[in-house]
Amino acid sequence: MAEILQHVVNAMVLGSTYALLGIGLTIIFGIMRVVNFAHGELYTLGAYVAYGMVALLKLDFFSSILVAALVGMLIGALIEYVFLRRKDLKNIDEVMLIMIGIMIVMQNLELMVWGGVAKIIPTPFSQDPIAVASVSISPTRLFVFSVAAVLLFVFYLGIERTRFGLAIRATFQDQDAARIVGVNVKRIYTLTFALGSAMAAVAGALLAPVFVATPLMGDLASLKAFAIVILGGLGSLGGAAMGGFLLAFIEEFGAGYISSAYRDAFGFLVIIIVMLFRPQGLFAAKERVG
Amino acid sequence: MAISKRYLTSLLVGTLAATPALAADPVKIGVSQPLTGAVAASGNYVTNGARLAAAEINENGGLLGRQLELIIEDNKSNPREAVNAAEKLILRDKVPVIMGAWSSTYTLATMPKLEEYGVPMVVETSSSSKITTAGNPWIFRIAPTSAMEAQAFAKNLSSFNPPIKKVDFLSVNNDWGLGASQEFEKMFKANGIEIGQKETVAPDTVDLSAQLSALKDTGSDTLIMTSGVEQLTLGIRQAAEQQLPQRIVTTGGSFPEPLLESPGPKGYTSSHLLFFSPWTPESAVHPEIAGAFVDAWNEAGYSFPGLSEGFRGYDGIMTIAAAIEDAGSTESEAIRAALWNVQVEGVNGDISFFKQGPAGKESGQNEPNVYVVQLKDGKVSAQ
Numbered sequence: 063m064a065e066i067l068q069h070v071v072n073a074m075v076l077g078s079t080y081a082l083l084g085i086g087l088t089i090i091f092g093i094m095r096v097v098n099f100a101h102g103e104l105y106t107l108g109a110y111v112a113y114g115m116v117a118l119l120k121l122d123f124f125s126s127i128l129v130a131a132l133v134g135m136l137i138g139a140l141i142e143y144v145f146l147r148r149k150d151l152k153n154i155d156e157v158m159l160i161m162i163g164i165m166i167v168m169q170n171l172e173l174m175v176w177g178g179v180a181k182i183i184p185t186p187f188s189q190d191p192i193a194v195a196s197v198s199i200s201p202t203r204l205f206v207f208s209v210a211a212v213l214l215f216v217f218y219l220g221i222e223r224t225r226f227g228l229a230i231r232a233t234f235q236d237q238d239a240a241r242i243v244g245v246n247v248k249r250i251y252t253l254t255f256a257l258g259s260a261m262a263a264v265a266g267a268l269l270a271p272v273f274v275a276t277p278l279m280g281d282l283a284s285l286k287a288f289a290i291v292i293l294g295g296l297g298s299l300g301g302a303a304m305g306g307f308l309l310a311f312i313e314e315f316g317a318g319y320i321s322s323a324y325r326d327a328f329g330f331l332v333i334i335i336v337m338l339f340r341p342q343g344l345f346a347a348k349e350r351v352g
Numbered sequence: 353m354a355i356s357k358r359y360l361t362s363l364l365v366g367t368l369a370a371t372p373a374l375a376a377d378p379v380k381i382g383v384s385q386p387l388t389g390a391v392a393a394s395g396n397y398v399t400n401g402a403r404l405a406a407a408e409i410n411e412n413g414g415l416l417g418r419q420l421e422l423i424i425e426d427n428k429s430n431p432r433e434a435v436n437a438a439e440k441l442i443l444r445d446k447v448p449v450i451m452g453a454w455s456s457t458y459t460l461a462t463m464p465k466l467e468e469y470g471v472p473m474v475v476e477t478s479s480s481s482k483i484t485t486a487g488n489p490w491i492f493r494i495a496p497t498s499a500m501e502a503q504a505f506a507k508n509l510s511s512f513n514p515p516i517k518k519v520d521f522l523s524v525n526n527d528w529g530l531g532a533s534q535e536f537e538k539m540f541k542a543n544g545i546e547i548g549q550k551e552t553v554a555p556d557t558v559d560l561s562a563q564l565s566a567l568k569d570t571g572s573d574t575l576i577m578t579s580g581v582e583q584l585t586l587g588i589r590q591a592a593e594q595q596l597p598q599r600i601v602t603t604g605g606s607f608p609e610p611l612l613e614s615p616g617p618k619g620y621t622s623s624h625l626l627f628f629s630p631w632t633p634e635s636a637v638h639p640e641i642a643g644a645f646v647d648a649w650n651e652a653g654y655s656f657p658g659l660s661e662g663f664r665g666y667d668g669i670m671t672i673a674a675a676i677e678d679a680g681s682t683e684s685e686a687i688r689a690a691l692w693n694v695q696v697e698g699v700n701g702d703i704s705f706f707k708q709g710p711a712g713k714e715s716g717q718n719e720p721n722v723y724v725v726q727l728k729d730g731k732v733s734a735q
Contacts, residue, residue, distance in 0.1 A: 069565050173388055177396075179393045179396055180392070180393060180582045180610075182613070191593045191617070193595055199593070276390075276392070282556055282558075317566070318565055322562060322563045325553075325554065
């Protein structure tokens with residue numbers, strides 16, 4: 063029983079960060095139809111900004127996460143403004159190549175600046191775990207889970223309850239109609255890309271102190287983000303959140319009870335099964351393609 | 353007129369570049385290490401050790417009266433890239449001998465290329481038994497096999513109190529990790545110790561909590577963990593977070609260096625099998641060599657705990673240099689023949705090769721020393 067509970071706790075923490083990663087990717091896809099291959103690199107960027115702030119500039123840990131979010135937002139907006147604004151986004155091949163190029167350049171820049179050796183980000187939290195009965199969690203992980211949960215909630219409110227959210231949803235559903243009723247679609251694009259990038263950067267800044275920051279950490283994050291988004295349904299925000307938690311639970315319990323050697327395989331096995339029976343993803347409505 | 357002048361100059365430069373090797377050309381040694389990727393820390397330490405060896409050799413007059421030059425390639429913690437690195441070193445840089453490639457998986461991937469081109473490789477780290485038993489006569493390993501490591505550990509069993517009665521394994525899912533868990537399992541069984549659960553983890557995984565949770569209630573008293581610096585660090589931190597009851601013993605000679613600066617919970621203790629303990633250089637077979645290496649390392653400003661792996665690069669290059677001196681040549685075949693005769697006093701101890709593997713195609717294997725140290729609250733002591 064204690065083991066099951068421990069796995070649940072682990073999966074909730076992992077799932078919350080997976081959800082952040084997935085939402086960042088899916089909002090960009092949902093609104094702009096851009097497959098953001100650089101998503102993992104924005105995650106890495108967040109991790110290194112946090113590292114730079116805390117370890118080098120001696121900024122406090124909490125502000126460093128905020129700075130990581132702002133830098134992620136800025137870089138995201140820049141990518142959209144410089145590379146995508148004047149492109150025909152319907153030309154998927156070209157946009158995809160641009161995004162892959164940005165990914166490669168960003169990853170190599172990270173390697174150049176920080177070197178290949180992993181960095182540990184110090185946190186103000188105690189290293190002693192919080193234990194209830196035989197289930198334990200480190201304070202850092204609890205913090206990560208809380209921040210991710212709050213962010214997910216704020217994000218939900220922002221999309222559902224604000225005028226900006228309304229504009230995003232309108233653009234999501236029908237760009238031409240949104241334009242007709244006065245939504246500045248171009249600006250929505252930049253803001254969406256900035257927001258999605260900030261989500262990835264925050265996920266990186268939150269997770270790096272739990273693990274380590276390395277220049278290649280974005281590869282695995284990208285892979286997971288795509289898996290989550292496909293599982294939940296491309297472009298579905300709720301789907302990405304649910305998909306994040308679902309993937310975390312599948313991985314955690316698959317590794318814990320079946321075989322840890324195939325931990326990553328379980329996630330993708332489930333995705334293949336979902337694709338066979340519900341190709342649009344678990345939580346997305348069917349749509350016509352082409 | 354101007355054009356023809358430029359043409360002449362380029363012709364001249366071209367001719368100079370194509371002139372056959374001059375006596376003053378440096379002696380090249382190829383180095384293939386994971387400088388980026390999942391086990392980058394170790395690869396950088398080993399490379400730094402190699403650099404120190406090269407600097408020392410050059411200060412003392414070089415090799416065969418020529419300067420020694422290391423051609424360093426990043427194998428990116430990836431077996432495919434390790435093959436590319438070896439091929440580039442052999443074909444483009446024309447190195448007669450290589451040192452590499454840290455992980456057993458990268459070394460095993462590289463081995464067919466050594467045979468194809470006839471270039472010897474001194475293996476400074478990899479411990480899978482397959483490497484020296486596969487029948488590749490171009491392989492000379494100075495690092496211990498997992499079996500040797502397990503046997504050396506058997507002599508230290510009595511230093512654990514309370515004694516080890518039942519062990520679990522958490523190993524990186526590659527040739528190294530799986531090979532080590534097999535050899536240690538054999539050794540524990542031979543010593544009447546019960547084997548509990550065996551878990552594995554992909555080389556690039558950072559969240560080991562699922563594996564650790566599964567190990568929490570096995571009733572074992574010891575967990576044998578085999579992986580690189582990064583994963584050992586994460587594993588020990590996460591085990592402490594989850595309050596794993598087992599004591600952790602790491603194998604393979606990597607040391608979770610980041611735990612010195614940001615240690616886990618107070619009082620948490622882990623043991624580490626090392627092939628050189630920079631904290632206790634006086635316990636080395638040749639304390640004066642070990643001490644001089646530690647001094648040179650510190651002088652170069654490299655991180656102190658990196659010494660626990662940096663020595664491998666130093667010993668590896670010293671071994672190759674001895675073979676080149678003995679061969680009196682930079683031909684691959686001559687270096688290979690000379691490697692069988694080397695007697696090097698290294699940081700780890702005496703280095704020489706005995707034959708292992710199928711008759712007629714034997715690889716060289718060295719019998720190195722193994723040390724056990726204990727890490728507690730960011731402090732290291734001999735065990």
